[in-house]
Amino acid sequence: MTPTVGEDLLLLLCRPAPVLPAAGEHLLFPALAGAVLAELGLGGHVRTVPGRGGSTRVEAIAGCPPADDVLRSAWDQLTGRPREAQAVLAVLGPSLRVLLLDRLVRRGDLHRPARGTLGSVGLHELAARDSGHRERVLSAVRETLVGKAGAPDRIVAVAALLSACGLLRSFDPRIPWTPAVAARAEQLERDHWAALVVAEAVGRSVAVALAANLFVAAAVLR
Numbered sequence: 001m002t003p004t005v006g007e008d009l010l011l012l013l014c015r016p017a018p019v020l021p022a023a024g025e026h027l028l029f030p031a032l033a034g035a036v037l038a039e040l041g042l043g044g045h046v047r048t049v050p051g052r053g054g055s056t057r058v059e060a061i062a063g064c065p066p067a068d069d070v071l072r073s074a075w076d077q078l079t080g081r082p083r084e085a086q087a088v089l090a091v092l093g094p095s096l097r098v099l100l101l102d103r104l105v106r107r108g109d110l111h112r113p114a115r116g117t118l119g120s121v122g123l124h125e126l127a128a129r130d131s132g133h134r135e136r137v138l139s140a141v142r143e144t145l146v147g148k149a150g151a152p153d154r155i156v157a158v159a160a161l162l163s164a165c166g167l168l169r170s171f172d173p174r175i176p177w178t179p180a181v182a183a184r185a186e187q188l189e190r191d192h193w194a195a196l197v198v199a200e201a202v203g204r205s206v207a208v209a210l211a212a213n214l215f216v217a218a219a220v221l222r
Contacts (some may be wrong), residue, residue, distance in 0.1 A: 003107070004068065005042075005157050006035035008137045010100050011109055012162070012171075014126045025122060027202060029093030031165045032100065034198035036074045036092055037085070038157040040066065041194060045075050048193055049082050056197055057082035070099055085197040098127070109133050142175045145184050160188040160195035164201055 003011075009031060037058060040046040045064050051057040057083035060075050076094050077083075101118040104110040109131045113121045128134045141159045144151040145168075151159075162168045163185035169177045189195045 001068070003109075003133070004035070004071070004100075005039045005154050006032050006070075006096060006100050007107075007109075008154070009035050009158050009161055010097075011104055011128065011134050012138060012141070012158070013167070014104075014110060014123050014128055014134075027165050027167070028097055028123075029096075030089045030198045030201035032096040032163065033089040033092040033131070034161055034201075035157070036071060036096065036193045037088065037197070038070055038194035039068075039154070039194065040075060040078075042153050042157065043071075045071070046078055047086070051084055056085040056193060058088055059083070059086050070096070082181055083105055086149065086201060089197065089201050108130075108134075138171070138174060144179045144188075145175055145195075156188055157192060159185065159192070160192040161198060163189040164195040164199035201217075 003055065010028075013028075032193070037046065040043075041048075043064075043066055044061065045066050046058050046060050049057045049059060058078055060078040063080070065075050066072050077091060078088065098118050101110065107114050108129055111127045111129055112118075113125060137158065138182070140151060140155045141162070144155055144159050159168075162171075168175060168181075168185050171177075189199060
C-alpha cells in the first residue's frame with residue numbers, strides 16, 4: 001500500500017538529523033491531522049465549506065469512504081454535518097502519532113525503539129532504516145521547492161505542511177533555506193487549504209506558549 005501523506009511527513013521528522021526536538025512534539029498533533037485531511041481531500045472523500053467569521057469547515061462526502069483504515073476513521077468522524085477544521089485537528093491529532101509510527105516500523109522505514117513504546121519515545125530517538133523511502137521523499141520535496149518541477153499532489157501536500165509547521169528551515173542544507181525556497185513554500189502553503197488550517201493551529205499554539213512564558217516571567221520579576 002502506498003504510504004499516506006501523514007506517514008511520509010512523520011518519517012521526514014525522524015532521524016537522521018531530527019528536526020523536531022522533544023519540546024516541539026506538540027506540533028505533531030495539528031501537522032498529522034492536517035496530513036490526514038489533506039489526503040482525504042486529495043482522494044475526493046471530503047470537501048470544505050465556509051464557516052463562521054471566515055473559518056473553514058470540513059465535511060465528508062457521502063458514499064465516498066476511503067479504503068485506508070486510519071483515513072476511514074477520520075472520515076467517519078466527519079459524516080453527518082460539517083465541522084470546524086480547527087476542532088477536527090484537535091480531535092484527530094492525538095491518536096495519529098502512534099498509529100502512523102507503527103506503520104512506519106512495520107513497513108521497515110523505522111527502527112523499533114530499543115526501549116519503551118512508540119507512544120513514550122521522542123522522534124529524536126527514532127532512527128530511519130536504510131529502506132531508501134525517506135531519501136526519496138526528501139528528494140521529491142526538495143525538487144518541489146528548489147526546482148519547482150511538477151510534483152505529485154501528495155508531495156506538494158507534504159511540502160506545504162512542513163511550511164505550515166515552520167519546520168522547513170530545519171532541513172537546511174538538504175533543502176537549502178533561501179529566499180526563493182521560502183517564497184515557494186509560502187505559495188504552496190497558501191494554495192493548500194489543509195496547510196492553512198495547520199498554520200493557524202500552530203500559530204495559536206505558539207501564541208499561547210508565548211503568553212504563558214510572559215506570565216511566568218512577570219511573576220518572577222515581581
